[in-house]
Amino acid sequence: MKARNGAPALREVPEQRRILAVLVFSQILSGAGLAAGITVGALLAEELLGSTGLAGVPSALFTAGSALGAVGIGQICRRWGRRPGLALGYGVGALGSLGVVAAAALGNAPLLFLALLVYGAGTATNLMARYAGADLASPARRGRAVSTVLFATTLGAVVGPNLVTLTGEVAHSWGIPRLAGPFLLATAAFGAASVVLACLLRPDPLRLAEALAKDGSVAEATGPTAEGPADDSDAPPAARPRRAEVVTGTTVMVLTQLVMIAIMTMTPVHMRAHGHGTQAAGFVIALHVGAMFLPSPLTGLLVDRVGRLWVAGASGVTLLAAGVLAAMAPPYSLPALATALVLLGLGWNFGLISGTAIVTDALPPARRASAQGLVDVGIALAGAAGGASSGLVVVLGGYPTLALAGGILALAVVPVVARSVRRPPHPAAGAAPRTDTERT
Numbered sequence: 001m002k003a004r005n006g007a008p009a010l011r012e013v014p015e016q017r018r019i020l021a022v023l024v025f026s027q028i029l030s031g032a033g034l035a036a037g038i039t040v041g042a043l044l045a046e047e048l049l050g051s052t053g054l055a056g057v058p059s060a061l062f063t064a065g066s067a068l069g070a071v072g073i074g075q076i077c078r079r080w081g082r083r084p085g086l087a088l089g090y091g092v093g094a095l096g097s098l099g100v101v102a103a104a105a106l107g108n109a110p111l112l113f114l115a116l117l118v119y120g121a122g123t124a125t126n127l128m129a130r131y132a133g134a135d136l137a138s139p140a141r142r143g144r145a146v147s148t149v150l151f152a153t154t155l156g157a158v159v160g161p162n163l164v165t166l167t168g169e170v171a172h173s174w175g176i177p178r179l180a181g182p183f184l185l186a187t188a189a190f191g192a193a194s195v196v197l198a199c200l201l202r203p204d205p206l207r208l209a210e211a212l213a214k215d216g217s218v219a220e221a222t223g224p225t226a227e228g229p230a231d232d233s234d235a236p237p238a239a240r241p242r243r244a245e246v247v248t249g250t251t252v253m254v255l256t257q258l259v260m261i262a263i264m265t266m267t268p269v270h271m272r273a274h275g276h277g278t279q280a281a282g283f284v285i286a287l288h289v290g291a292m293f294l295p296s297p298l299t300g301l302l303v304d305r306v307g308r309l310w311v312a313g314a315s316g317v318t319l320l321a322a323g324v325l326a327a328m329a330p331p332y333s334l335p336a337l338a339t340a341l342v343l344l345g346l347g348w349n350f351g352l353i354s355g356t357a358i359v360t361d362a363l364p365p366a367r368r369a370s371a372q373g374l375v376d377v378g379i380a381l382a383g384a385a386g387g388a389s390s391g392l393v394v395v396l397g398g399y400p401t402l403a404l405a406g407g408i409l410a411l412a413v414v415p416v417v418a419r420s421v422r423r424p425p426h427p428a429a430g431a432a433p434r435t436d437t438e439r440t
Helices: 015-049 057-080 082-106 109-134 139-162 164-173 178-200 205-215 243-273 278-293 296-305 308-328 334-361 365-397 399-410 413-422
Strands: none
Touching: 015 057, 015 082, 015 109, 015 139, 015 178, 015 205, 015 243, 015 278, 057 082, 057 109, 057 365, 082 109, 082 178, 082 205, 109 139, 109 178, 109 205, 109 334, 109 365, 139 178, 139 278, 139 296, 139 334, 164 178, 164 278, 205 365, 243 278, 243 308, 243 334, 243 365, 243 399, 243 413, 278 334, 296 308, 296 334, 308 334, 308 399, 308 413, 334 365, 365 399
């Protein structure tokens, strides 16, 4: 099958259904591990260090670890395929989770920081799995493929924060601080996801996509593959990355990640400072995480039907609303804070799915894995910056200042998207569905 420009068009092969099913199963398992850090990471650091100003350090560390993990996973996926890259990433995340438990039991802050850095590999893998769902998807269904993988994270990610008390009691019965309990769950969750992917993710979606792009074969490629010509001018149009679109998609995801991490990290600390218990904070974070993933099927449909750029623009507006509401919410009002965190999660969901589709559309299969790894490095570093600065901003200006500043920053997505809407279509986009630019 050929695209309009004569290049091979990526078909949605029968294997895509099985691949999505395996990814869904692994994401359900890993979601509980993802929730551990964002639910109690800041509280654990505050308890261990005795400082609110340093409460954002755990978020900064595991998002920095996520950046390092994204580089490594991207390179492994490029050379050997999605299966070994994702399985190894979850395995390393499980090791980091176990290290956090050990650090809490020993009261060892340096070990805690190192373990949180390693734990970040699991969070990186959880997000990078969305690219595996899109490898074999047709352009017209790419948003829905990404959303299916993200949606699968919902169950574990929502259940995890609500098990704070139960896992805390289990940890306490073993002589471990209660706040380390969710990391016990993360150890098991990431470990199980690693085993599932290592055993069941066959054929490897990226390798099969590369084979289809080369010759239309449905057989799985074997052995390492090259990334294509070093000079893009030597490649046919369909094999060239569309850099302007990659920059647009990356910017959307980086901004939404930075704002979401900054506000989310300090919300449990803000709540506990105003009389809310750990269970209440866990409930609010569970609603937030649910909003990050639960709307994914609808978001994916909007991305495919309405357009990537329109949904990206909506992410900035939604995050602004979240920041304003969080800033204005009475600190003792659980419903108001919960609503703000739901909007925060929804805005992030809009940005991640639309940005992922934009970036994937712009990259040929042979160049995807390493480029997507670098994109996720930027996302992780943005999260690290948001987490590291959030505690200091709260100490200096208060939680409302942090929330309002974050919302205003998120609005920068809108001019980035507006500029892309006005950009003329790229000549290499022949195999893609009608773009937002063409609709305008």
